[in-house]
Amino acid sequence: MNRRPRRDPEAISFARDQRARGNEFARDVWQMLRNRRCRNQKFRREYAIPPYTVDFCCVALKLIVEVDGEPHQTNEGRQHDQRRDRYLAERGYHVVRVLGYEVLRNAVAVRRRIEQVIDERIEGRAPSSPALLPRSESEHHSLSPRGRREPE
Template identity: 40%
Template sequence: MPPSPLAGEGARRAGEGGDAAKHERLKTFARSMRHAPTEAERQLWLLLRNRRLVDFKFRRQVPIDHFIADFVCFSARLIVELDGGQHAESTYDTARDAYLRAQGFRILRIWNSDILARPDAVLDAVWAALHEAQS
């Protein structure tokens, strides 16, 4: 009998390693994030859920390729990201945004403190961004 292939060699079975397993882990992580939202995420979700902005349906903590978007409206191709201080000048966020823009999404970044202190202004900004897509 021939020896087993070295690590990294040989064929993979369906669902073993590779992109399928990574995607499944990402979906599981997104689900756990939906079950334990931050206070800012909870507040914004109360404003966006159940098509409260006319016909714009939002989903939260959505895997898109190898990223998780906080809130997504697929019909308007709009991603709304809530950011805390850890996101200031983040090179990861810059690369992530560039990738998502290349996929046809627009990104609206909102500071956590803004949704907590001025929810009406945030809702106005989301509304304006949604209607930019219609123009």
Template identity: 40%
Template sequence: MPHQPVAPAKRNFARSMRREPTEAEGRLWQELRSRRLDNIRFRRQLPVGKFIADFVCAEAGLIVEIDGSQHADSHRDQERDAELKARGFRVLRFWNDDVLKDLGAVCDTIIAYVRDDNLQPWR
């Protein structure tokens, strides 16, 4: 993935999102940070094109998004996923409730997707 310059406004917005994560993003980040999850490197709130991805594993070409109910059947999310896919990423989405109620299953799923690039997201 070639490095592309990021507009200062987008970089600042990503920083503010890192400072104020949702509860679900904060809990998942505690599992992902510092290679805690199966020695996999993730970055959070990372600008990718015109979007800011919640969590990115560049090695696996995987973006993990944590969604609230406002994302249900979101046309914007479909467009976003299509653009990220065109950039070579798979986008794995979980609901906030998934993370808050069964963090272990979420982490197991992420490991499976990182380790097997043939797996494709279900939503």
């Protein structure tokens, strides 16, 4: 008998609340990912991986997409994200972080980057963790697909 482990009811309740209160950026990314719209991969929204709840998760690829708003830009927020990413990586997950404002500025680039990481996961190449999207063209430096700073 192949039964799934029981999910924590508290975590499920929290995830449902998060889905109801999701921000505009997360809603836009969800429209990219839902119903297998991105490389025919199934993503779940506000998926509980106790003790955390992630924005979007493709369970089959162990791929997480996190949409980072203002709270993630503080020192405390970045430290929390690092601890969380480390925890998730230890469990085999790969985290792609998307800056919220970048979703509005350049949704095409956001989608391309997510598709690139999906392709890498499918092909068995593990991208460096966590993956960061390139910064906007208006900034002086961009991040390479591997997350390293490069002058433009």
